[in-house]
Amino acid sequence: PKLSGADIREKFLAFYESKGHTRMQGASLIPSDPTVLLTIAGMLQFKPIFLGQAPRSVSRATTTQKCVRVSDIENIGVTARHHTFFEMLGNFSFGDYFKKEAIRMAWELSTKVLGIPEERIWVSVYKDDEEAAALWREEVGFPAERLVRLGDEDNFWASGATGPCGPCSEMYYDFKPELGPAGASLEDDSRFIEFYNLVFMESNRGPDGSLAPLKNRNIDTGMGLERVAQILQQVPNNYETDLIYPIVAAAAKLAGLDYHSADAHKQTSLKVMGDHARAVVYMVSDGVSPSNLGRGYVLRRLIRRIVMKGRLLGIGKEREVMPTLAEEVIALSEGCDPAVAANAQRIVAELRREETKFGSTLEAGRKRLEAMLEDAAAQRNGSSTASIRGAAAFELYDTYGYPLELTQELAAEEGVSVDEVSFERELQSQKKRSREALKSIDLTAGRLLGELAGQLGTSDFIGYEHGSLRAEAS
Numbered sequence: 001p002k003l004s005g006a007d008i009r010e011k012f013l014a015f016y017e018s019k020g021h022t023r024m025q026g027a028s029l030i031p032s033d034p035t036v037l038l039t040i041a042g043m044l045q046f047k048p049i050f051l052g053q054a055p056r057s058v059s060r061a062t063t064t065q066k067c068v069r070v071s072d073i074e075n076i077g078v079t080a081r082h083h084t085f086f087e088m089l090g091n092f093s094f095g096d097y098f099k100k101e102a103i104r105m106a107w108e109l110s111t112k113v114l115g116i117p118e119e120r121i122w123v124s125v126y127k128d129d130e131e132a133a134a135l136w137r138e139e140v141g142f143p144a145e146r147l148v149r150l151g152d153e154d155n156f157w158a159s160g161a162t163g164p165c166g167p168c169s170e171m172y173y174d175f176k177p178e179l180g181p182a183g184a185s186l187e188d189d190s191r192f193i194e195f196y197n198l199v200f201m202e203s204n205r206g207p208d209g210s211l212a213p214l215k216n217r218n219i220d221t222g223m224g225l226e227r228v229a230q231i232l233q234q235v236p237n238n239y240e241t242d243l244i245y246p247i248v249a250a251a252a253k254l255a256g257l258d259y260h261s262a263d264a265h266k267q268t269s270l271k272v273m274g275d276h277a278r279a280v281v282y283m284v285s286d287g288v289s290p291s292n293l294g295r296g297y298v299l300r301r302l303i304r305r306i307v308m309k310g311r312l313l314g315i316g317k318e319r320e321v322m323p324t325l326a327e328e329v330i331a332l333s334e335g336c337d338p339a340v341a342a343n344a345q346r347i348v349a350e351l352r353r354e355e356t357k358f359g360s361t362l363e364a365g366r367k368r369l370e371a372m373l374e375d376a377a378a379q380r381n382g383s384s385t386a387s388i389r390g391a392a393a394f395e396l397y398d399t400y401g402y403p404l405e406l407t408q409e410l411a412a413e414e415g416v417s418v419d420e421v422s423f424e425r426e427l428q429s430q431k432k433r434s435r436e437a438l439k440s441i442d443l444t445a446g447r448l449l450g451e452l453a454g455q456l457g458t459s460d461f462i463g464y465e466h467g468s469l470r471a472e473a474s
């Protein structure tokens, strides 16, 4: 029988408990660390211990941590393995064991406890970490032909521009072992998936970029629960695991679709809805409210993205999506965070309110567009062409959430075109303004916000599908 997501979570935590780790609560998605917008990894709550700024209460801990990585937003539904919201299982050593034990335990967990076949596993180590390479060979007999050396980008882990960091060693699963080791690249994600990262946390990066040794040598790890579920449940992507599929299926049902027979584009939209639904439910549960700033802005854009994807799939404006999707997420939440079920009413109410608000915005946009079309028609004055200025189309996009393609299509029905070139100019100058505004914000938070401005701000509505919103907007 295949392991469920809940089984995998429990096996991980129980295994590390049996190895002397204390099972601890994951932290809130709202970090106490002011340099990070949202919790992006299990280590964040332990950062003060790694830095020697807080005493350790135990020497070994294990957790499951809710994470949100807004920086992965453009991968959602595009890669099989990325989410904005995911669960990271972790084992931690605070100045206790180091590389040798971390490698031995990760191997035992992966092969014996979870039952991943040894010959399917590949390992990467940091390019000059000879010690880790030797330990993989000597401690678990790992073959050199599946051990790869990677550079700073993949195998030197840091939670931000400054702070604790170190070389890491990642474990990958091979979907196509029949291709053999010759010429294989771990970057080929049709063949490999990274599932476990062991960070040998021994340095602290200062504001000037230099590395100083930490007082203790620590272990920080992260295993993606949804990815391990994909591997063990033998499904083609994380979305089809028992951890997420019920949410995707609920979105499909709202849209009158069958996920498995829907085309790839619609499947992507359904995956985005499933992914973002988890993110927004957990964010609201942890106390984030929609707003135009920081975390609240992230939340608002994610909710709007869900609603817009739903509209584009043909879900009528009289039909709410958030309450249905939120109920699914809540029903699946127990093992990850029991507080979610306790907050259910508040979560559903808050999400419903925001959906209603966005619905009114879309409706106001429709009225604004009608006025623009009347103006354009009046100015036609006998000549055969009329157009909407880029600035006006940009207003519809920026204030009312209308993708350019939608404006173009609605305008075309009245024989009116849209000035695309000047729309693009408006868009670029807005991006420039938000980049400048972000320069003053702290590096880490600033980077995340910058990515968000670049990604949500401009590709927010990229999933537009020809015609499907028209019935709604007209």
Ligand code: ATP
Residues within 6 Å of the ligand: 069, 072, 081, 082, 083, 084, 085, 086, 088, 194, 195, 196, 197, 221, 222, 223, 224, 225, 226, 227
């Ligand atoms: P990738 O290279 O696939 O983007 P990563 O190297 O950025 O992953 P880490 O920072 O090492 O990921 O995080 C530890 C583990 O958390 C990963 O090995 C993976 O299993 C999981 N993980 C990371 N990012 C995501 C995500 N966006 N969605 C789901 N799981 C993730």
Ligand code: MG
Residues within 6 Å of the ligand: none
């Ligand atoms: Mg990544």
Ligand code: MG
Residues within 6 Å of the ligand: 154, 194
């Ligand atoms: Mg990686």
Ligand code: MG
Residues within 6 Å of the ligand: 154, 170, 194, 197
């Ligand atoms: Mg990694």
